[in-house]
Amino acid sequence: MKNSILLCIIPLFATMMACTSNELQVSSPNNDISVIISVDSVGSPSYSITKGGVEMIEDSPLGFIAANALNLGSHFAVKGSELSAVNETWTQPWGENKENINHYNELVVMLENEDTELNLVFRLFDNGVGFRYNYKVNGVDSVYILDELTTFDIAEKATTWSIPANFETYELLYRTLPLDSMKDSNTPMTFKTKSGVYGSIHEAALTDFPEMTLKNSGNGALTSELAHWPDGVKAKMGNEFSTPWRTIQIGDNAVDLINSALILNLNEPCKIEDVSWIKPMKYIGVWWAMHLGTETWTMDERHGATTENAIKYIDFAAKQNIKGVLFEGWNEGWENWGTSQYFDYTKPYADFDIAKITAYAKEKGVEILGHHETGGFIANYESQMKNAFEWYGKYGIKNVKTGYAGAFKDGHSHHGQYGVQHYRKVVEEAAKQQVTINAHEPIKPTGIRRTYPNMMTREGARGMEWNAWSDGNPTEHYVLLPFTRLLAGPMDYTPGTFDILLANSKNSPNRKKWNGLDKGTSRVNSTLVKQIANWVILYSPLQMASDLIEHYDAHPAFQFFVDFDADSDWSKALDGEIGEYIVVVRRAGDKYFLGASTNQEARNVEVSLDFLEKGEKYIAQIYADGDNADWKTNPTDYKIMEQEVDSNSVLNIKMAAGGGQAIVFKRCSSID
Ligand code: NOJ
Numbered sequence: 001m002k003n004s005i006l007l008c009i010i011p012l013f014a015t016m017m018a019c020t021s022n023e024l025q026v027s028s029p030n031n032d033i034s035v036i037i038s039v040d041s042v043g044s045p046s047y048s049i050t051k052g053g054v055e056m057i058e059d060s061p062l063g064f065i066a067a068n069a070l071n072l073g074s075h076f077a078v079k080g081s082e083l084s085a086v087n088e089t090w091t092q093p094w095g096e097n098k099e100n101i102n103h104y105n106e107l108v109v110m111l112e113n114e115d116t117e118l119n120l121v122f123r124l125f126d127n128g129v130g131f132r133y134n135y136k137v138n139g140v141d142s143v144y145i146l147d148e149l150t151t152f153d154i155a156e157k158a159t160t161w162s163i164p165a166n167f168e169t170y171e172l173l174y175r176t177l178p179l180d181s182m183k184d185s186n187t188p189m190t191f192k193t194k195s196g197v198y199g200s201i202h203e204a205a206l207t208d209f210p211e212m213t214l215k216n217s218g219n220g221a222l223t224s225e226l227a228h229w230p231d232g233v234k235a236k237m238g239n240e241f242s243t244p245w246r247t248i249q250i251g252d253n254a255v256d257l258i259n260s261a262l263i264l265n266l267n268e269p270c271k272i273e274d275v276s277w278i279k280p281m282k283y284i285g286v287w288w289a290m291h292l293g294t295e296t297w298t299m300d301e302r303h304g305a306t307t308e309n310a311i312k313y314i315d316f317a318a319k320q321n322i323k324g325v326l327f328e329g330w331n332e333g334w335e336n337w338g339t340s341q342y343f344d345y346t347k348p349y350a351d352f353d354i355a356k357i358t359a360y361a362k363e364k365g366v367e368i369l370g371h372h373e374t375g376g377f378i379a380n381y382e383s384q385m386k387n388a389f390e391w392y393g394k395y396g397i398k399n400v401k402t403g404y405a406g407a408f409k410d411g412h413s414h415h416g417q418y419g420v421q422h423y424r425k426v427v428e429e430a431a432k433q434q435v436t437i438n439a440h441e442p443i444k445p446t447g448i449r450r451t452y453p454n455m456m457t458r459e460g461a462r463g464m465e466w467n468a469w470s471d472g473n474p475t476e477h478y479v480l481l482p483f484t485r486l487l488a489g490p491m492d493y494t495p496g497t498f499d500i501l502l503a504n505s506k507n508s509p510n511r512k513k514w515n516g517l518d519k520g521t522s523r524v525n526s527t528l529v530k531q532i533a534n535w536v537i538l539y540s541p542l543q544m545a546s547d548l549i550e551h552y553d554a555h556p557a558f559q560f561f562v563d564f565d566a567d568s569d570w571s572k573a574l575d576g577e578i579g580e581y582i583v584v585v586r587r588a589g590d591k592y593f594l595g596a597s598t599n600q601e602a603r604n605v606e607v608s609l610d611f612l613e614k615g616e617k618y619i620a621q622i623y624a625d626g627d628n629a630d631w632k633t634n635p636t637d638y639k640i641m642e643q644e645v646d647s648n649s650v651l652n653i654k655m656a657a658g659g660g661q662a663i664v665f666k667r668c669s670s671i672d
């Protein structure tokens with residue numbers, strides 16, 4: 001603790017704070033996590049965190065640096081403080097869990113200097129901490145933020161899992177690094193301290209601010225580094241503003257980080273009155289062949305989104321209990337991808353008869369997922385967006401996948417405040433028109449799906465596409481994502497490629513290399529069963545089966561996706577270690593789906609089925625790696641078994657190297 005002035009407030013709740021000289025403390029409802037907030041001799045605020053009495057975050061600076069000599073970080077005096085507590089349960093139209101508990105103690109510290117009023121708001125949950133800054137700067141109209149001082153000074157040596165900091169992309173490989181050698185990272189930045197506590201630093205409610213990345217300033221101190229505008233300013237704010245929440249999820253076990261609603265709890269409640277039109281679904285699409293290089297987005301002899309192909313995909317979806325079909329490369333502009341980036345969102349290619357296709361889909365009870373690739377040309381998209389949603393609406397298209405594959409113009413970055421504002425505008429306009437969004441090359445998720453549940457899923461990490469045209473995602477990628485990127489929110493990873501070695505496309509005369517990273521040796525680095533397990537593990541309310549339909553048709557293991565329900569009611573990560581393995585279960589209606597996967601190590605995991613409803617018998621349909629399966633040498637060896645189980649059963653889940661297991665539990669009383 002550095003020298004602090006006396007900061008003492010009346011202990012309204014005995015369990016919430018212990019007030020000693022020079023420090024103010026607020027604790028989590030179960031008293032396990034505590035924060036001490038201090039203001040030093042020059043009036044600069046700071047905070048520290050303990051868990052179980054052990055220091056986790058050492059005394060770390062708070063505040064910002066602003067232009068025009070506005071002082072947002074020092075010379076503060078304490079004007080007062082307020083304590084409150086909340087314990088509520090709220091529901092959402094979809095999610096890993098439809099019901100969530102929001103239970104925290106809050107401390108607001110009111111600070112003031114010559115021209116600035118700052119309310120520091122700390123919320124302590126049993127599984128972490130969130131804090132934000134509410135500023136009011138008098139005598140000015142706007143505040144230009146040049147830097148953030150917020151630091152997370154991790155008290156012990158730690159192992160970290162993260163991607164490097166980058167203001168343009170999250171499609172980077174995860175690294176497992178000792179804290180000391182991690183120079184910078186994006187968030188969520190997950191870590192495990194030497195004494196065994198798990199943590200993850202991220203942000204919540206990023207709605208009008210640049211994204212926060214972390215820079216290691218030595219000795220475990222990670223300082224916020226904000227994305228910037230082309231002129232170098234980090235954030236351009238009015239004279240009264242709130243920052244996003246800075247969050248630290250904390251747990252005793254790795255899976256505690258996953259079984260947490262902290263990010264959602266720190267977001268505003270739903271702003272959409274009628275949410276009945278927002279529904280999770282499974283989908284397929286005219287998509288993978290373009291990445292494989294056997295079809296094209298542009299209208300040429302290898303064009304993917306033709307009327308004929310569309311009808312084939314709609315028929316397959318209708319037959320296989322799949323609600324949605326995505327079409328990419330349906331509109332004019334793909335010939336400009338990589339050059340002017342001009343796309344027209346109301347001009348279908350001549351060989352894509354949108355009226356016929358959408359009428360046919362309607363007849364078959366299938367929904368079309370539209371696609372708006374922007375190429376990063378934001379001004380073009382913003383000028384067409386409203387009209388483009390309306391135009392899609394006329395054809396009954398109410399779900400839109402957006403894409404930002406290309407640099408933003410005029411020096412703007414994907415993750416700067418300009419980008420954040422743009423992604424927000426899309427969600428708000430879509431909400432007005434009852435359209436759901438699945439954003440690729442997005443801003444990272446920070447829980448805004450609670451406020452706008454039409455913001456359903458997004459990419460924001462290396463997804464399946466990388467397996468088509470690069471060295472691919474390593475086996476451990478799948479057991480890193482749930483503990484890092486997915487802590488922030490759902491991901492449209494698009495799992496489920498069955499042609500693991502991409503043999504059919506490699507042998508196709510239509511295949512042409514289109515991506516510079518393609519060495520002709522691409523493949524999916526997992527077993528087939530691990531692909532199936534990922535439908536459960538990699539949560540997305542819009543869950544895609546990414547492969548070509550000819551690879552699913554008549555494949556016995558595709559039955560798992562036919563049975564799968566993307567509309568989960570309840571979820572729990574049962575077991576796992578970061579980058580090693582994971583076991584997740586989800587309930588949808590009266591079915592349970594379990595997904596387990598491992599890194600390059602073969603592994604057996606015992607799982608108690610005590611999550612099943614007591615007194616009920618279930619048939620477990622088990623999709624397991626075959627006895628000779630191995631992701632490298634024999635990835636497609638699998639077996640399907642059935643077993644009767646109940647809540648007293650324990651299953652031994654055997655996974656091959658780079659493999660997994662997927663199980664559907666069907667209630668016996670519901671099977672006719
Ligand atoms: C990148 C997206 O992630 C991918 O899904 C899409 O097919 C391409 N961009 C083209 O829009």
Ligand code: CA
Pocket residue numbers: 171440441459463465
């Ligand atoms: Ca992408």
